[in-house]
Amino acid sequence: xxxxxxxxxxxxxxxxxxxxxxxxxxxxxxxxxxxxxxxxxxxxxxxxxxxxxxxxxxxxxxxxxxxxxxxxxxxxxxxxxxxxxxxxxxxxxxxxxxxxxxxxxxxxxxxxxxxxxxxxxxxxxxxxxxxxxxxxxxxxxxxxxxxxxxxxxxxxxxxxxxxxxxxxxxxxxxxxxxxxxxxxxxxxxxxxxxxxxxxxxxxxxxxxxxxxxxxxxxxxxxxxxxxxxxxxxxxxxxxxxxxxxxxxxxxxxxxxxxxxxxxxxxxxxxxxxxxxxxxx
Amino acid sequence: xxxxxxxxxxxxxxxxxxxxxxxxxxxxxxxxxxxxxxxxxxxxxxxxxxxxxxxxxxxxxxxxxxxxxxxxxxxxxxxxxxxxxxxxxxxxxxxxxxxxxxxxxxxxxxxxxxxxxxxxxxxxxxxxxxxxxxxxxxxxxxxxxxxxxxxxxxxxxxxxxxxxxxxxxxxxxxxxxxxxxxxxxxxxxxxxxxxxxxxxxxxxxxxxxxxxxxxxxxxxxxxxxxxxxxxxxxxxxxxxxxxxxxxxxxxxx
Numbered sequence: 001x002x003x004x005x006x007x008x009x010x011x012x013x014x015x016x017x018x019x020x021x022x023x024x025x026x027x028x029x030x031x032x033x034x035x036x037x038x039x040x041x042x043x044x045x046x047x048x049x050x051x052x053x054x055x056x057x058x059x060x061x062x063x064x065x066x067x068x069x070x071x072x073x074x075x076x077x078x079x080x081x082x083x084x085x086x087x088x089x090x091x092x093x094x095x096x097x098x099x100x101x102x103x104x105x106x107x108x109x110x111x112x113x114x115x116x117x118x119x120x121x122x123x124x125x126x127x128x129x130x131x132x133x134x135x136x137x138x139x140x141x142x143x144x145x146x147x148x149x150x151x152x153x154x155x156x157x158x159x160x161x162x163x164x165x166x167x168x169x170x171x172x173x174x175x176x177x178x179x180x181x182x183x184x185x186x187x188x189x190x191x192x193x194x195x196x197x198x199x200x201x202x203x204x205x206x207x208x209x210x211x212x213x214x215x216x217x218x219x220x221x222x223x224x225x226x227x228x229x230x231x232x233x234x235x236x237x238x239x240x241x242x243x244x245x246x247x248x249x250x251x252x253x254x255x256x257x258x259x260x261x262x263x264x265x266x267x268x269x270x271x272x273x274x275x276x277x278x279x280x
Numbered sequence: 281x282x283x284x285x286x287x288x289x290x291x292x293x294x295x296x297x298x299x300x301x302x303x304x305x306x307x308x309x310x311x312x313x314x315x316x317x318x319x320x321x322x323x324x325x326x327x328x329x330x331x332x333x334x335x336x337x338x339x340x341x342x343x344x345x346x347x348x349x350x351x352x353x354x355x356x357x358x359x360x361x362x363x364x365x366x367x368x369x370x371x372x373x374x375x376x377x378x379x380x381x382x383x384x385x386x387x388x389x390x391x392x393x394x395x396x397x398x399x400x401x402x403x404x405x406x407x408x409x410x411x412x413x414x415x416x417x418x419x420x421x422x423x424x425x426x427x428x429x430x431x432x433x434x435x436x437x438x439x440x441x442x443x444x445x446x447x448x449x450x451x452x453x454x455x456x457x458x459x460x461x462x463x464x465x466x467x468x469x470x471x472x473x474x475x476x477x478x479x480x481x482x483x484x485x486x487x488x489x490x491x492x493x494x495x496x497x498x499x500x501x502x503x504x505x506x507x508x509x510x511x512x513x514x515x516x517x518x519x520x521x522x523x524x525x526x527x528x529x530x531x532x533x
Contacts, residue, residue, distance in 0.1 A: 035370055150392040157383045160375060160420075163363055164435075167333040168387035169356035211372055215419060220374040 006240055014134050015126045015246070019193050019232040021137040023202060025144055025186045027228030030203035031210065031221050032179060035159050037089060041078065041180070042203035044093035045187040046196045048074040048100030052188070053121045053196075054107040063121065064133065067188045074100065075184035079176055124195030124247030126236060137189050144182055148221070151175060156217050193232065194247035202228060205254040212261040213268070227257055284347040286311050286443050286475040287332060292341035294327055300498065301327050304341070307494060307503045311442070312473035314465075316480060316490035323497045325479045326364060329445050332477070333361060346442070357388030360441030362432055362449050364479075370421070377423070377431050378416045381406055384438035406438035409464060425452040433461065437468075444468070446478040450485070462489055 006012055026042075033039055052067030059066070074096050081092035108118060120128065148155065157165035158172050166172045183203075190199045206228035207220075214220035235250030242249075285308040292305040302324040309315055317325050330336050332343060334350055343350035346358060381403050382395045395403075407413045410430040415423065420431060429452040436444060444465075450458045466489060468474040480486050486493070495502040 035373060037370075153383070153386055153389075153393045153395060156375060156379065157386055160373060160380065160383065161363065163335060164361055164383075165386075166335055167356070167359070167361045167363075168384070169354065170386060170393075211374055214374050215376065215417075217375045217379055 003241075006237065011127045011129075012236070012240065014129050014131065015236055016233060018129045018134040018137045018189075019126060019236055019250075020229045021134075021141040022186065022190050022193050023206070023228035023232040024225045025137070025141050025182075026190055026199075026202035027206035027210075027224040028144060028148065028221050029179070029183050029186055030207035030228075031224045032155060032159050033183065034204060034207040034211070036162075038093070039204045040090060040093050040097075040200065041075070041183060042187055043200035044078065044097035044100070045071050045075055045184055046191065046199040047097040047104075049188050049191050049199075050122070050196050051100040051102075051104035051107065053118065053191075054104040054111070057118060058107050058111045064188060064192075067191075068185060071184040071188050072181055075180040076177065079180055083173075121191055122196050123245065124191065124193055124198065126193050126246045129192050133189060133192060136185075140182070140185055140189065144186075147178060147182065151178075152218070155179075159217075194250055198247050198251050201251040201254060205251070205258050206231065209254070209258040209261045212258075212265040227254070231257060284311075285309060285344065286313075286346060287477070288344040289332075290342045292328075292331060292343060293339050294324070294331060294336065295339040302331070302496075303499050305496075305499075306341075309475055309477070309492070311475055312469065313492055314469050314476045314478070314490045315492045315494055316478055316486035317494045317496060318480065318483060318486065319496035325496055326447055328496065329447060329477065329479065333359070333445065357439050358442045359387070360384065360436035360439060360444045362436040362444075362446045364447040373419070373421050375420055376417055377412055377420060378403060378407070380420050380431050381412075381434045381438055384435035388439055402438050402440070406434040409437065410434040411460070426454055426457050429453055430457065430461075433464075437464075440472075441474065443475045443477070446476065448479055448481065450480070450482060458485070465489065 007016070030039075030042070033041055048071050049067050052070035053063040055070065056063030056066035078089075078092045078096050081087050081095065082089055085092070087095075154165070154170050154175055157168070157170055158175055162172055187199055187203075190202050194202055206224045209227045210220045210223035214223045231254040232250055235253045236246055238244065238253070239246040239249035288308040290306050292302060293300065294302045305328065317328065319325050327336070331338055332345070332350070334353070345353045346355065382399065384406070385395055385399050385402065386393045404413070407416055410433055412427065412430050412434060415427065420428060423431065429449070433449060436446070450461060453461055462485065465476060465478075469476055469489075476490075478486070478490070492505055493502065
């Protein structure tokens with residue numbers, strides 16, 4: 001197939017547009033989550049998405065619309081567990097995550113077992129992205145840009161030192177809620193791109209790639225987004241040309257970029273001081 | 281004319297998981313006073329300042345800041361806070377020193393909080409005061425522990441607060457940095473009448489600088505000036521030989 005002909009297909013255009021916006025969303029949110037040591041919230045919410053999709057399939061409703069409120073409620077539940085039950089973030093995520101998976105398995109069992117639909121959500125099917133999902137990803141991306149633009153300083157303050165941010169009168173609870181709700185919506189959208197099993201890769205890898213060499217908080221967010229978007233575009237193209245699963249290919253491209261940035265950062269450190277970079 | 285207390289607590293108590301962490305703490309500070317909070321580990325020192333900052337709510341009692349109930353207090357710009365070494369400090373945090381110092385200005389701003397060009401002077405002054413101007417573009421994670429502490433102190437000072445709350449601020453500083461830091465505090469306290477509350481285990485040094493002492497061990501054991509403290513023989517159990525050291529080196533502020 002001609003390389004340019006690839007982009008003439010409507011389903012590829014939808015996949016690329018939605019994929020790029022979702023990648024930008026994941027990468028920007030991932031920067032905050034990674035730095036706040038909440039990286040696995042994406043994984044946990046993805047597991048809850050599995051439960052939400054199972055509920056949708058059980059009632060023959062569009063799984064996306066059923067999963068959104070369930071995952072959003074779970075995201076707020078994680079915050080409540082951290083705050084009220086005074087659990088560590090990873091423990092709270094673990095509880096909600098396992099609850100989501102267990103619920104999904106039970107519902108799938110009641111519905112008569114797993115079927116092809118459920119597997120397409122588990123491993124992603126970016127070529128089946130609907131127009132509704134494209135528009136939702138664009139709108140969500142605009143919302144996130146607005147939140148980051150208007151609350152950039154608050155987000156930086158909270159990410160660096162939440163207690164001092166609260167002591168300076170910043171409404172940290174409100175911003176935390178907005179952040180996890182955006183993450184919840186993004187995770188549900190991202191399951192179409194890479195699948196429930198790999199969604200956390202889109203949140204984590206671009207951010208840690210950017211952290212290898214970015215100087216400044218704003219630059220980190222921008223580089224993380226560019227890395228995520230490039231991975232999705234390259235991943236979709238490679239997967240289509242080589243007939244590979246798109247989700248897994250996107251993650252592999254992401255990982256390759258991480259390796260490159262990691263190697264670059266080590267080399268730069270060696271060149272500058274003759275020894276590996278010491279940031280402690 | 282009666283001066284409004286900067287901080288006033290009445291019968292302040294805090295209980296957590298059924299354990300009384302603080303019980304009936306009553307004290308008041310006027311503008312320009314320098315309070316050293318001392319006491320053994322687990323005595324509730326950090327809990328007390330977290331209560332003052334509104335980070336936790338008291339089980340009983342009241343707090344007033346600048347004459348207003350803490351519940352209704354909104355002028356957080358007036359308070360600079362330096363937490364104990366940030367427990368979850370991420371050594372790979374990508375913000376520069378300047379970005380971190382600028383965060384101290386957010387308390388005085390309303391939504392959307394932005395660091396404006398006019399804030400540049402405050403940021404430069406705070407960085408110069410702590411001698412960190414030359415590392416302004418470095419990432420916070422690239423600095424030594426002592427340099428990081430100076431950055432956080434600059435963040436606490438950048439908004440020119442009227443009340444400075446410091447939780448063990450000198451732990452990561454070398455002797456020279458500590459001397460310089462206390463010089464800065466003395467200048468703020470003497471010339472700008474900044475009220476200071478400082479938690480410390482450095483009994484020897486606090487006696488040289490603080491005008492009042494609060495000794496805490498779940499209950500308020502002692503609160504008052506150093507002259508009264510010097511007459512109190514109960515303190516030797518905790519301070520031991522440092523008690524004498526503290527008295528001998530006290531400055532009149």
